[in-house]
Amino acid sequence: MKKIFALFAIALLSFTSCKNDEGEIQTPPSSSTILPTKISFINKEDQAGSTKIIYNGNKIVDATHADLSRTVYSYTGDLITQITEYDSTGKISFKDFYTYQNGKLSENNHQSIDSIGAIKSKKRETYTYNSDGTILLESYSIDPTTNVETKDDHGTEVLTRYNGNIIKWVHISSHTYSGKTYTHTTTYDYKYDDKKSPFANVIGFDALIDVFSDRNNLVSETETTEEKVDGIVTSTRTETVDYANQYNENGFLTKSSYFKYDFLFQEEYEY
Numbered sequence: 573m574k575k576i577f578a579l580f581a582i583a584l585l586s587f588t589s590c591k592n593d594e595g596e597i598q599t600p601p602s603s604s605t606i607l608p609t610k611i612s613f614i615n616k617e618d619q620a621g622s623t624k625i626i627y628n629g630n631k632i633v634d635a636t637h638a639d640l641s642r643t644v645y646s647y648t649g650d651l652i653t654q655i656t657e658y659d660s661t662g663k664i665s666f667k668d669f670y671t672y673q674n675g676k677l678s679e680n681n682h683q684s685i686d687s688i689g690a691i692k693s694k695k696r697e698t699y700t701y702n703s704d705g706t707i708l709l710e711s712y713s714i715d716p717t718t719n720v721e722t723k724d725d726h727g728t729e730v731l732t733r734y735n736g737n738i739i740k741w742v743h744i745s746s747h748t749y750s751g752k753t754y755t756h757t758t759t760y761d762y763k764y765d766d767k768k769s770p771f772a773n774v775i776g777f778d779a780l781i782d783v784f785s786d787r788n789n790l791v792s793e794t795e796t797t798e799e800k801v802d803g804i805v806t807s808t809r810t811e812t813v814d815y816a817n818q819y820n821e822n823g824f825l826t827k828s829s830y831f832k833y834d835f836l837f838q839e840e841y842e843y
Contacts, residue, residue: 603822605630608770610842616835630775641665645776651675652776663687670780676701677781691716699781707731707781727756736778736787737764755800764788767823770841789825790815 607630612622626634631650635643639660646654657666664685671679677699684693694714699707709729712721727745731738739762746755764786771777771784778785792814799807818827820843829838 604773606822606824606843607773608841608843611770612840612842614836614838616833616837627774630773632774632777647776650775651779664689672779675779677779694719696721705732705734707733709781731781733781738762738781738786739764753802755803757798757800759796759798761794761796762790763792765791765817767817767819767825770825770843772824789817789828791817 607627608625610622610624612620614620621638623635623637625632626636631647632645632652634645637643641660642658644656644658645652646656651670651672653670653672655668655670656664659665666685667683669681669683670677671681679699680697682695682697683691686692694716696712696714698710698712700710701707707730709731711724711726711729713724714721725745727743730742730744732740741760741762743758744755746753748754765788767789769784769786769789772787774784778787792812794810794812796810797808798805813830813832815828815830817825820826824843825841827838827840829836831837
């Protein structure tokens with residue numbers, strides 16, 4: 573999208589500005605102010621829903637879902653430092669606290685809240701930026717009573733980010749049973765278009781590491797799983813999902829459709 577969007581911007585600058593009936597110059601709205609205000613979706617088993625989003629400038633404030641549950645965002649400067657999830661009754665259900673170093677996400681502390689407002693579980697995720705451009709993600713479970721941490725044994729996650737997009741995510745787990753070592757590796761390879769994602773102009777999203785932080789839009793996702801026993805490959809499986817995308821005149825995604833697990837998934841964006 574970057575090439576097409578840049579050409580579109582140049583074309584706008586090349587034309588003489590239009591005038592209204594009173595002779596005043598009208599400047600076309602800046603693409604940097606384009607923000608998604610509503611997301612409608614269909615997920616597996618034809619379950620449908622929608623989310624309406626409120627902003628303060630280009631900072632996201634609130635996302636209210638069809639069932640009246642809400643996601644509220646808090647900033648420190650231009651970085652998102654807290655996300656709070658409310659259920660449909662208005663009670664807090666989850667909290668995420670984000671920490672950064674030199675503008676890069678370094679830690680996420682997650683809390684799950686019960687119906688009376690007490691913390692029922694805690695989790696900490698750390699992000700280490702390696703010299704080869706990969707990011708190591710490690711997770712720890714925290715006892716909410718004693719605050720004792722235990723490193724999760726579900727394995728290691730390593731992701732690769734390039735040009736603002738996560739292009740690879742690798743999850744490796746292993747265990748030993750009856751003297752043999754079993755290793756399971758799942759690798760996700762992602763390909764993108766060259767157009768801006770719906771959230772490209774939302775301040776702070778690019779510093780997070782999740783589905784909303786990518787600069788462009790997915791066009792394909794390949795999942796490869798591999799099983800090994802004592803280092804010998806015993807099975808492999810590969811599945812590719814292709815995305816059919818539509819865009820508006822400004823080059824922003826308006827609709828994305830794909831089939832996964834034999835179900836149709838669809839998202840539509842309004843700006």
